[in-house]
Amino acid sequence: xxxxxxxxxxGEGNIEDEVLRLARKKVFSIKDTPESGLIxxxxxxxxxxxxxxxKPQNRDNAIEMLRNLSGKMxxxxxxxxxxxxxxxxxxxxxxxxxxxxxxxxxINDYVDSGLAMDKAGxxxxxxxxxxxxxxxxxDFYNVMGLPVGRxxxxxxxxxxxxx
Numbered sequence: 001x002x003x004x005x006x007x008x009x010x011g012e013g014n015i016e017d018e019v020l021r022l023a024r025k026k027v028f029s030i031k032d033t034p035e036s037g038l039i040x041x042x043x044x045x046x047x048x049x050x051x052x053x054x055k056p057q058n059r060d061n062a063i064e065m066l067r068n069l070s071g072k073m074x075x076x077x078x079x080x081x082x083x084x085x086x087x088x089x090x091x092x093x094x095x096x097x098x099x100x101x102x103x104x105x106x107i108n109d110y111v112d113s114g115l116a117m118d119k120a121g122x123x124x125x126x127x128x129x130x131x132x133x134x135x136x137x138x139d140f141y142n143v144m145g146l147p148v149g150r151x152x153x154x155x156x157x158x159x160x161x162x163x
Contacts, residue, residue: 015052016092019043019079024090027081038160041081044145046121048074053121062111062122069121069132070102076121076143082154089154093147095138097125102132120145 026041046053048069056062075096082089110129116122123129125136125143141148 015045015047015077016079019045019077019092020081020090021079023079023081027083027088037084038155039083040151041083042078042146044076044078044120044142046074046076048072048121055120056117056122059111059117062116063107065122066102066107066110066116066132069099069123070107071099073098074121076138078142078145078147080147080151082151084160087158091150091154093139093142093150095136095140095142095147097133097137097143098135099132100134106131 020043022043023041026043027039030039046065046069049072051068053065053068053074056065073096075094078093080089080091080093110116111122113128115124115127115129119129123132125133125140136143139147139149
């Protein structure tokens with residue numbers, strides 16, 4: 001499924017509640033369509049020093065985000081909603097990521113590559129942004145936007161996966 005057009009920004013409420021609200025909105029925008037079966041929705045944000053970083057608005061915003069993350073620990077929160085005909089499961093996964101000090105040239109090159117523009121916090125741990133990371137505590141895939149291990153556990157417990 002494609003991301004929702006014009007994804008909403010996080011509001012002023014509790015961050016965990018907000019990422020769940022946005023994930024829930026994605027799920028329930030399609031839940032009652034004829035093809036709906038098991039539906040999964042997720043929304044991810046980065047939080048650094050109490051500031052929520054979503055997807056950058058423009059090049060300058062992406063550069064500012066990466067400068068603010070440079071040399072610091074931040075958290076990646078993903079709200080996940082899994083809905084079936086019988087059940088709705090919701091959770092928030094948190095992963096802590098520490099960045100090394102980022103040289104200005106590296107920040108500019110990364111942003112100019114276009115890789116920063118569609119990601120919360122302006123970086124992708126799965127692409128060239130991997131070099132920014134000094135240490136990670138938690139689910140690597142959560143930083144990519146989907147905590148695969150936890151989702152697998154939930155689906156496996158319910159017999160939805162054979163593996």
